[in-house]
Amino acid sequence: MKIITKTGFAILALLFVLAAMALKPKESNNQDKISLIPQPVSVKYTGGYFTLTYSTGIFYQEANPALKKSARFLAKILHPSTGFPVPVIPVKNKPSGTYIYLTLTENKALGNEGYELKVTKKRIILSANKPAGIFRGIQTLRQLLPARVEKCYLQKGPWQIPTTKIIDYPAYAYRGAMLDVARHFFSVKTVEKYMDLMALYKLNILHLHLSDDQGWRIQIKSWPELTKIGGSTEVGGGKGGFYTQKQFKELVHYAADRYITIVPEIDMPGHINAALASYAILNCNNKRKKLFTGIDVGFSTLCTHKKITYKFINDVVGEISAISPGPYFHIGGDESHATPKKDYLPFIAKVQNIVAAHHKKVIGWDEIAQTPLKKGTLVQYWANKKNVLTAIKKGAKVILSPGGRTYLDMKYDSTTKLGLHWAGYVNVKRAYNWNPSTLIPGVTKKDIAGIEAPLWSETITDLKDIEYMAFPRLIGDAEIGWTPKNLRNWNSYRLRLGKQAARLDDLNVNFYRSKLIPWQD
């Protein structure tokens, strides 16, 4: 009797458990909270979830210091918020058990920055051809975790990641942001935070506008007055500042850890008053110019027929190139209204030779297309479509930075306090809703290296201002550069962007809460 009762009870209990399992909603994998930006090329969710626990380790293929760095990068995000130890462990072969595993593979389709991310209930395997792809994949993994993982102090779990298979790679190789550190100077810490946020959205180029009429922002050891005088102020008359070469190297290093390349720009022959104010000898009349703290453009020029001008440029390009591992040197070339055209053309040709002699490729604003272009030169479109067509006829590729779409210093609307509006108001939809390959008739995907979103800083004075103007628009630029155009549309994007609010909050980003976006905190 007793035995039967026991068995009966056991059966009843089992039935109860089975019923409860049937009634329980499908495993809560938080999928509706998830938003991936940029949208990956292919994502399949398989309905379950992986749970991060106290014993989850990050394994990486032994003897690969780059993978070790990326594993540490991930552990540094996971550790403070989860409170788990998240050990980083080298292994020879695929481990067993539950883990996160970073490994190189060979898969042509993934290219240099693509990755494959497989999440099952037991393990997460992230593979890529190159360490850069692993790093990009880690950003996707971050976005699959609850936003609070971004916080830097202990948060409540559970730490679930939906099971999925993602295959992903970028549409464009050049996905940039530009920061104007000349009109207002920004500290190393500020630039680093900007790079942190760029990395989260898979941007890979930081173009630093290092000189302009109002300021010279990088130490040149052979021309010390450039920073002593030229770096001593900024728009509005503040105290300005500059990066020592040591600090610049720190930025380069910080960027490299995030697979971001820094593109240094020295704008010439115009936008050069800070240098003309530093050295009398750079002026045609041998008299120093006054420092300038206003926001006019187009009034200054190097003295293009003085020999010393080219010695100066050679020294500057040489010193900066020596501490810039990236392939590019940006020579500006825009708005040289004070330089006669007959002087501008040979000037740009000579400067291209100087850059080549220092083993860098030239990037210049679209005006440089009027001169003969060296092989490998990139022309950056900002204003003049004709220049772009000229550039591609000469075999150059272009970077697209259309003012009325990508300029992060344009006001969102008439009520925006910061910013300018010469290229119109650029709301979040307008910033997102365009395609590089159809922007300029006659310019197709093969002509385009990528896109870049510049933030000019005439009205931008600190990190809070930077974040307000760049976010959320820069996130849209990141998606435009990464995601193929057939997978992009405004309606999907605005919902996904809305779900980024919690993550941006947890990262302390002072983003603009556009009314066009259904923000979910």
Ligand code: TNX
């Ligand atoms: C145009 S874009 C400029 C900059 C200004 C910017 C302000 C470009 C190549 N030149 O000098 O800062 O407009 O939006």
